[in-house]
Amino acid sequence: MALLQIAEPGMSAEPHKHRLAVGIDLGTTNSLVATVRNGIAVCLADETGRSMLPSVVRYRADGSIDVGHKAVAAQATDAKNTIVSVKRFMGRGLKDVAHVETMPYDFEDSTGMVRLRTVQGVKSPVEISAEILRTLRRRAEASLAGELVGAVITVPAYFDDAQRQATKDAATLAGLPVLRLLNEPTAAAVAYGLDNAAEGVYAVYDLGGGTFDLSILKLSRGVFEVLSTNGDAALGGDDFDHRLFCWILDKADIAPPSMEDARRLQMKAREAKELLSSCEEAPVHVALRSGEEVNLVVTRDEFADMTRHLVQKTLGPVRKALRDAGLAPDEVKGVVMVGGATRMPHIQRAVAEYFGQEPLTNLDPDKVVALGAAMQANVLAGNRKDEDDWLLLDVIPLSLGLETMGGLTEKVIPRNSTLPIARAQEFTTFKDGQTAMAFHVVQGERELVSDCRSLARFELRGIPPMVAGAARIRVSFQVDADGLLSVSAREMSSGVEASVLVKPSYGLTDDEIAGMLKSGVEHAGDDMLARALREQQVEAERVIEATEHAIEQDGALLSADERAAIEKSITNLRALCAGQDHRAIKSGIDALSRATDDFAARRMDSSIRNALAGHKVDEFET
Amino acid sequence: MSIDLTQDYFTLFGLPRQFALDESALEAAWHELQSQVHPDRYAHLPDVDKRLSMQWATRVNEGFRTLKKPLERAQYLLELAGVDTALETNTVMSPEFLMEQMEWREAVEEAREAGEVEELEQLHHRLQLHAREVRGGLARQLDEAHDYAAAADTVRRLMFIDKLQHEIDEALLALEE
Helix, strand or coil: CCCCCCCCCCCCCCCCCCCEEEHHHHHHHHEEEEEECEEEEEEECCCCCCEEEEEEEEECCCCCCECCHHHHCCCCCCCCHEECHHHEEECHHHHCCHHHHHCEEEEECCCCCCEECCEEEEEHHHHHHHHHHHHHHHHHHHHCCCCCEEEEEECCCCCCCCCEEEEEEEHHHHHCEEEEEHHHHHHHHHHHHHHCCCCCEEEEECCCCCCCCEEEEEEEEEEEEEEEEEEEECHHHHHHHHHHHHHHHHCCCCCCCHHHHHHHHHHHHHHHHHHHHCEEEEEEEECCCCCCCCEEEEEEHHEEEEEECHHHHHHHHHHHHHHCCCHHHHHHHHEEEECCCHHHHHHHCCCCCCCHCCEEEECCCCHHHEEEEEEHHHHHHHHHCHHHEEEECCCCCEEEEEEHHHHHEEEEECCCCECCEEEEEEECCHHHCCEEEEEEEEEECCEEEECCCCEEEEEEECCCCCCCCCCCCCEEEEEECCEEEEEEEEEEECCCCCCCCCCCCCCHHHHHHHHHHHHHHHHHCHHHHHHHHHHHHHHHHHHHHHHHHHHHHHHHCHHHHHHHHHHHHHHHHHHHHCCCCHHHHHHHHHHHHHHHHHHHHHHHHHHHHHHHHHCHHHHHCC | CCCCCCCCHHHHHHCCCCCCCCCHHHHHHHHHHHHHHHHHCCCCCHHHHHHHHHHHHHHHHHCCCCCCCCHHHHHHHHHHHCCCCCCCCCCCHHHHHHHHHHHHHHHHHHHHHHHHHHHHHHHHHHHHHHHHHHHHHHHHHHHHHHCCHHHHHHHHHHHHHHHHHHHHHHHHHHCCC
């Protein structure tokens, strides 16, 4: 007989292991990693004490890769191999990217996502982002002295499906299990809301290096409900730099600069912009490689003038988000400012004017997203405590639909639907004897398919021949809590079923990812088999722990036979874990999952019954 | 095995099966249910729990949306009562109603072509008042008279109004771009 464990009062009966999890803000300009330590979210610093990692990756001729400050230093001298703001290319084709003509890269416009030719070969934005994530993962593992169970990675709320999938793929490449993709403004709202015990309707105005988001949230008794979100996935601080860069070129009377000189001037433009947030004017002194010199001064007013249209551009999404939420500007209780670009005084002024109140700038706009992500990661990893009884209800930013006759969009899931969500739509055949049907999945608000983003195309084959209009093809959309879509199609009337799963055409194929993973692992000198074995052992341990915990809590829901069967599966899995065969462990995990299938369903049912039973009397009777 | 499909949304949310709705009770129940089934609560558990959680959370969100929107709530009540609203095929509406609809539609079209934002907003507002009136009638038909045939007819009217409102929204959005 097992010995009974006695816990100290107030402690979990199960000797609770703190699982290491991090929140990562994968930014256009800078990236951060944060974790919850002793109940407090903190950003993790590198060995020199800096927490912000510039999102810059340099591929060197000798095969090594620099990430962060070291790469920044080479921006001007090795521009072609030093990639900045890679986030702008995630899930995008070359034609979608603004200002390519002033970028010093050697682009390869393959179908789907754009790629860059470097001294180390052709790199996809996913691989480049993975280098940033890998650097942060190593920093976290060194700092926390252990292996991470996973990470919450933030994405702009207005990122579409292709951009989200690309971000998730980058994490997979970096060896980071993704606990959740979290929208940046939502992460900020969590950090702000929990710190300030905020209640009511808040707007989050998030202007990052390359993206703009505006989310409206309702905070009530620990629930963070996103009412609506809007934005511009290609508008950010970079555009203010670019505007100033163009102004400098215009004023300085110099020959068209080389790629390297252009990079120098862009860096100078950014410095001047940052200086103008605290000073009335900023000098622009640059000695160019060409021998020319730039000697200018830009004032705060001049800068505000030349970028006024960009500030105005952010107000469109603000209006739309408010309208979708059914609210007027004065119904918003507070406006949380996020992203380094919101330090610009003329942005704060425009926001104050629009909402009729001073925006909330009492938190660090660079760190708040990473801190919120860390809080969410801590809860998702299973470290939830009683005081962490909060919940996020987020939405999908852009409508999802299918192309119908005449190049029109039929919306299947409307924007601002709370996640997760599933919807199905029925279609029928157009011709007699038609045995196949082509589907085109799109995302966006516009009526014409050509104005929306194409996500995927697929065909359903094997429809039994029938007269036109007799077949019933049901197309199902499911969007999960990460905001990622899967689509399946099925012919219903004949009983013949066929279904297909979709991967975005702007993403990488599974084969490509497998190939990159393999070469990445070889590069790092890891042993694939050892890694696979360790991963399965960790997974098995996790599943066993969760199952035992479930039996301890809800064992009453099991018959003696069922309980014995589950315990037998656990014993088997334990035995397999001692071996060296990762596939056998995997099948042991699957066997245990099958054995607990019914039990899990019963537990879910009972928790739902309890959810309402406990509250009916005091809360629902009004 | 997994999802109890016999349980209707009203039962799931602990609300009376009727058209009149206590919105704050619906919302409180939605939050309570999601705090039990949301995928964020199951992220650290085995795949079987994650799958169940996603199915349940999806169903709870679908139920919330269905009960929250008056038109969908009415359609759902009729469906539960076994009334076939035959929404796609049965479009026999009274000539007066159709005339009225045509007039609304023409007004919207004219305002849209002339780019009159204020006129569109006016129309939207008037339509909203009209919809409220129609919904009042629907509540009496469903909750008091239990006259489902009449209610089905009103539901069809509301669908026209809903579609028109949506078109005004789209027109306003397009004018803003």
